[in-house]
Amino acid sequence: MSSSGAYRLAQGGQLDRSRSLSFTFNGRLLSGHAGDTLASALLANGISVVARSFKYHRPRGIFSAGFEEPNALLRVEINGAAVPLVRATMQPLVEGMVVTSENCFPSVDFDLARIFDHAHALLPAGFYNKTFKWPGWHTYESAIRRMAGLGTLPTGEDKTAFFRHNLRCDVLVVGAGIAGLSAALEASRAGARVTLIEQDAELGGRALCERTPIDGRSSQSWIGEVVGELKASSQVTILRRTLVAGYYDHNVLTALDLSDNEHPTGPVQRFWTIRATEVILATGAIEQPLMFAHNDRPGIMLAGAVRAYLHRYGVAAGRRAVVATNNDDAYRTAFDLHDAGVEVAAIVDARERVTAEVEEEAKRRGLKVLRSSMVVDTRGTTTLRAVAVHAISSDGFRLRDNGVWISCDTLAVSSGWNPTVHLYSQAGGRVRYDTSLACIVPDSCRQRVRIVGAANAEFAALSAIASGARAGREAACSPRESQPVPRGASSEYRTATNGIQPIRRAPQTRSARQWVDLLHDVTASDIELAARENYAAVEHLKRYTTNGMAVDQGKTSNLNALSVLSEVTGRDIGALGTTTYRPQFMPVTFGAISGDARGDLYAPPRHMPAHQWHVTHAAQLDDYGGWKRPACYLRAGENRDVAINREVKAVRSALGLFEGSPLGKIEVRGRDAARFLHRIYLNNVTSLQPGKVRYGLMLNENGIVIDDGVFACLSPEHYLVSTTSGNAERIAGWLDEWHQCEWPELDLVLMPVTSQWAVLTLAGASARALLQQFPSDIDFSAAAFPHMSFREGRIGGRRARVQRVSFTGELSYEISVPADEAEELWQELMQRGAQFGITPIGLEAWLILRLEKGFLHVGSDTDGTTNPLDLGFGPMIQKKVGDFVGRRSLMRAHDQATSRRQFVGLEVLTTGSSLVAGAHIITSPAPMKRSEGFVTSAGFSPTLGRFIGLGLLEGGHARIDETVTVFDEGRTVQARIVKPAFFDPSGERMNG
């Protein structure tokens, strides 16, 4: 007995036997070797039951040796990070890993929920659809959901680091079996940039698990030579332990790195998006099982898997084996087991004839071959004890005589190999059932994809190599699409099919369940039931029975399900068709797909030029349109409301400094700049003189307000357009679109300069006095620099653009300086402004200041229906000379209706009551309350000492002084409709 288990052979396998690895399985300390998978280590240690089935909680053992595994889905914890539903067949053994079975209580060896197995007659396919109807499904739902499922999600913080990678190549080869290696080699020799992806840690595919020589030498030797040449090529990228899970249009494929728990720095998941000019699929084939009574017992395993454990891991699947087959290929399992010293009790072959070569080999070894026979039943609970073998008729539908029971602990089954066409189908490829090959084969595809080797039913080694080589050469020679797109899968190399006779299901000796889908506990009788209930189309069958759903997607069940359906309906499998194969080929975590797009990296927050100053001065940073901006600056003992009120008062009584750098800034330059802007703005532009600034509104074609801001005339052919912060990029694109698509004849150039210029705004009665203290070539006196003017010059040695505009109603200057000089200027303004009581102002106070003035805030006070007439800009439109975007729409009767929701101010009448944005203005009193409008902006005005608001109200312009009821989440407030200007309506302060 080996130290790594009773079933480990004394020699053989591609393991590092010098390195022992210990792990626990359901609390038992076990050991294996470096190079083992979890499955091979469990088998080596004689673990027969690894899991319980989904529905009936029957004991299940390891069934396969690859990604098709339906049973051994275990919870694996490595370095404290647990992952459910890990395929034991794909998980490399890691020192210290903690493995537990799921879906069982109290243990995998004794599961109380096995009671469902004894009550299976009550639980056929779709039973919950028929049973849980009274009083309603939801009565039972939570209990059923608790019982359902195959695993539980880990709790606690996910310490996995997720990374996304992109990769481009001329030729992508998926699968590094002998066909894939051959394709990659030829493509690289032809000079193509090749990427070779293999889900296994070792390259070689199925050949690693076989003794079959290639080209007169061992497969290991052949693989070693090819891999050596590929590794030496700078043109070749090899990704191991990476599974291609999705194939999309334009030859875009996605792949998941499976080495997630094997990094010393902690768990890592890497998701690849690959764009390939040509794709070669060498995805191999999946062996299919036979159907007979109780074919789900532990110890029953795919014949190819038995060979894989034997040759690759040096593990005997059992002590005494029976091989059941309908093809020649499984004989190799019997031969290899026998040669390794494992007793082979019998080979049970459903066929009448066997090829002479195989027969001779069996005879030479003295193996008992039972022809025209099938395994029809099994015995055992946690281990297999015996199989019942019956002779059958030549068509496989009838039993011929009394059977015999053969004792064994392993049953290797094979119903032939079915090409892994999942990715080909995802690519848009059509697949069909080939009667002569008795498997589903690729047919044709609209994408530039070739499929080779066993994936194209080229099961013979030399055929696969030749097919791969040709595909590699062709793909490399046509990366620039000089060759026609290969539409059909080549059939030239399809050769021997191991003499398969498609007898997949044993006749019944008694009423006993024959499993079709081991993962979802779907039996042949479930499929018969579905067909009786007219769910006879494959897609309906899948949904009704759940066959082929969940994490294995029917890799070992779809063909058998089709076979049973064909038998029941009398239709050929080819006529039944197949279900659609969709991404993902294997489960991919959401974390891997989202990659780094989570947490702080989900979306890029933008920082203003003086960000660092704000951070170090207790700014409360909030997200405003993607920018991290100070909402307010907290002083000791203040909460946000107190701070905001203090900042508002500071502007009204002294001086405030506000950073408005996100304001959009677009330069428009050219002979037709004014004409262009005249067509864009609702206002007159051509009459604006150099050095002057004007407020303007932009509409869309439908006459809806999309943005506002000021525009300055720098010179007759040079304008500076300001947009709202949130619309800076959108408006730049909007202007470009109008210029390029509608008015290309206009001679002008548009240039967004938002990031170049930081904007620091001084607001307050002392603003002018402060600026006059700076050395500057700009005359800031009221006469020389009136309201709505623009000046360019130097302030304190810095290049500056200054606009005298006001969003607060105070004397105000917007000072633009190059962004890298903003923080320095800010500090200087704060230092020099100390004598005037300067205060940094956050955005919340800024918005209260504009609310007190009743200035519009597009996006808050407007929605997708608001036109300028609603806002009271009718007189401005009347003054407009010429056309502008949206003018035609404003002529429609509905746009001019006075019953529309119009912009108004609101004063709260109820003492001590607040007003909130979003509250509805309702009809009152009325039996049926109806919303007539809503509050768009609201807040407490520290200047006025009460809550005020702005809103959109039906017919609002004619309802000034009316008292209305404002409703908010069950609370009502009385408010008076007023004109939207609460403070300094004549504008004396800002014009002063």
Add this chain to the structure above:
Amino acid sequence: MAKHLVEFDAHSRRAKVRLRTGMSVIQEATRRGLPGPLEAKTTGEMTALWLGPDQWLLLSDHLSAEKLIAMCATEFAGLSHHAVDVSAGLSCATVDGERAPTLLSMGASIDWSAQCIRARFAAVPVVAHRHANTSFDLYYDRSLREYLRQWMCHSLRDPLLTETSCRSSR
């Protein structure tokens, strides 16, 4: 000091000027030596990167932005164009080293073999200038610097990238 795969705030004194011509001048601009699609061209002390059919980014470590703008004014006198100083608005990060293509491929799926690439890299619009197969300058909006730095630091944790260095002047 060990070489860093990523360096932020590189070439802080580099002058950057964005030049845009009127649509009627595009052909004339390329005739006068400005690079074509996906190209970069260095002439004397100035490098020009192609940004679009009518746009270029002019770079110089020796000439000031004012000088570059003046050169544009001379070159395109009488022709519709506009050149503006964007030195303060654009930041630059260098990605230089054997793993540079791998790191860049994590941020965008585009083909990085062109000399000049505009892409959305890690959700940040960038202009990439490829000097050599493993050496790139990335120009991006200064407001996104901190995000890009965080993204780079995260990506450099990938065990695929053995050079886990990221330097920034701040």
